[in-house]
Amino acid sequence: MSGKKRACTSCQRNGRLTCRRTRLGEPCLKTDPLECVDLLSRARVAFRAGRTIVEVFRLAQLEAVVRMLEEHECDFVDALGRDLHKPRFETVVSELILVKNEALHAINNLKKWMQPQHVERNLSTTLDECLVFSEPLGVVLIVGTWCNPVQTCLVPLVGAIAAGNCAVISPCECTAHTAELLHRLIPFYLDNECFHGIRSGTHVLPEVVELKFDHVFFTGNREEGSRIATAAARTLTPVTLVLGGKNPCYVDQHCDISTTAQRIAWARFHNAGQSLVAPDYILCHTDVQAQLLQALxxxxxxxxxxxxxxxxxxxxxxNLEIFNRTRDLLWRSGKVAVGGQVIEAEKYIAPTILTDVAESDPIMHQDIFGPVIPVLTVNNIEEAIAFINKKEKPLCVYAYSTNSKVISRLMSETSSGSFCSNDSILQSLMVALPFGGVGSSGMGSYHGRQSFETFSHRKSCLLRGTRFECVTYLRYPPYEDHNLSLMTWANTLSQRSQGWCQIL
Incomplete structure (x- = not known):
């Protein structure tokens, strides 16, 4: 049923305005801290009651996510247009379709994912049942970012729902219209006791995290991610962090320059360069720099x-904060080869390519969340690898070359959250590929089955009876050398033994 036709029951509970709205179009107010406590408490009660455990419930909620996106496509296009001047094409392709693909993939595979996984038996467990059971963690917090506010909230939510959790979703306040839309629609489509949206500024998010969730999934920059992780550590809450980074893009002398330029330009300048996964700088082989610049x-x-x-x-x-930050990086680094125009009143920065960039320039030491890409030159693949490895581990590494050995070296001799050759960004969108950071670019991963795993606890289960006590008695005190010899001998009977104490 369309959200425009249903009343928000969570807004009517006990006369309190937990969502502070009853119909689309009303202004959205920030969630009061006490309301966050109330929402978390309600979600915990619902989880403990077992509402999210059954497969049919999970499927219904996943189908509701798909229905929400389909029925309100125009609303999402409008909201992202207001927040980011985002073209309809980009909204549908990089936000809505991506989330729908994740939800449909989960729907099609949920039964298989939920089944216990049997593990290999050994001599001592021949008559036992050894399995791994995936159980939901509980109530999780999902914090999205402004770069892709729909997908960074809803793709993790799909995993949380599939795994059987309750969830509290906190869209980024920077994209206010999109945050308001999500805040309205979630109570219309998802279970009002299990799933809630809140409006919290980044400065109060650590306080929200300290309310003690069972898992926190955060997408954003390193500074905010560090604060989230610190707050989570105080309550021993596990976290998944997908953070930004200086994503390098190596362009070899042996590559299709025209195609390379198209794919880099698309990746860097879509969404006006506001992306965690776009190429952050180009390491171009000296021999093809002029050709690449012209092609770009x-x-x-x-x-x-x-x-x-x-x-x-x-x-x-x-917003003006990101505009000013990007403009300052642009003006203080290298030389403008293409673009460079800025209009503060419109928050407009032209697609810009910088050359003559020094490694010491400010733009090489801060993440770029804007339509600017520096081009540096290297003489060979060894220089490129050394340059990348001098810096913190990035979220993505990109390499363009027709030489498979070059691609192989970049992939194996650098460390990053993900790697893609002869294209950009696509590895972060595929449902079958786990995506996440490493080192300073984050921890944990998601997408597809991996999202289910992220929001699950893999519980080891050994189901055995009381037979064969005539063997297991050997482990009991008083300890005798004869018993130890028998246990050691029994363990040598199998070449595939996984540990000498199996006989226990």
Whole structure:
């Protein structure tokens, strides 16, 4: 049923306005801390009652997510248009379709995922049953980011639902219209006791985390992620962190320059460069720098015309804070080869390519959340690998080359959350590929089956009877050398023994 036709029952509970709205179009107020406590308490009661355990409930909630996206596609397009000047094409492809794919994949595979996994038996467990049972963690907190506010909230939510959890979702306040839309629609489509949306500023999120959830899933920058992890550590709450980073992009002298330029330009400048997974800088082989720059310039003309400001396919910065930060990085680093125009009143920064960038320039030491890409040159693959390895481990590494040995070296001799050759970003969107960071770019991963695993506890279960006490008595005191000899001998009977105390 459409959200426009249903009343929000969670808003009517005991006369309190937990969502502070009853119909679409009303202004959204920030969630009071006491309301967060109330929502968490209600979710815990629902979880303990077993509402989320059964498969049919999980399927119904996943189907409701798909229905919400389909019935309110225009609302999401409008909200992201207001927040980011995001073109409809980008909203549908990079936000809505991505979430629907995740939900449909979970629906199609949920029965298999929920089944206990049997493990290999050994000599001492021949007549026992050894299995791993995936149980839900409880009530989880999901914190999205402004770069992709729909997918960073709802893709993890799909995993949390599939795994049988209750969830509290906190969209980023920077994308206010999208946050308000999610805040309205969640009570209309999802179970009002198990799933809740809150409006919390980043400065109070650590306090929310300290309310003690069973898992916290955070997507955002490193500074905020560090605060979230610190707050979670105080209550021993496990976290998944997907953080930004300086994602390098190596362009080899042996590559298809035209295709390379198109794919890099698309990845860097879609959503006006506001992306955790876009190439952050290019390490270009000296021999092809001039060709690459010319090809990139042609791509920008083809994508956005002679004046990207007038293009319906080009976005804007989310707010003045991000605008000013990106503009300052642009002005203090390298030389503008293409673009460089800024209009503060419109939060507009033209697609910009920088050359003559020094490693010491500010833009090489801060994450770029804007439509600017520096181009540095290297003389060979060894220089590129050394340059990448000097820095913190990034979320993504990209390599463009027709030489398979070059691709193999970049993949095996650098460390990153993910790797993609001859394209960009796609490895972070595929439902079959786990995606996440490593080191300073985050911890944990998600997408598809991995999302289910992230929000599950894999409980080891050994089901055995009371037979064969004539053998197991050997483990009991008083300890005798004869008994130890028998146990050691029994353990040598199998070449595939996994530990000498199996006979216990």
């Amino acid at each position: 310039k042609c791509c920008l003309m083809q994508f956005y015309g002679s004046d990207p400001r007038e293009s319906r396919s080009y976005g804007r910065m989310v």
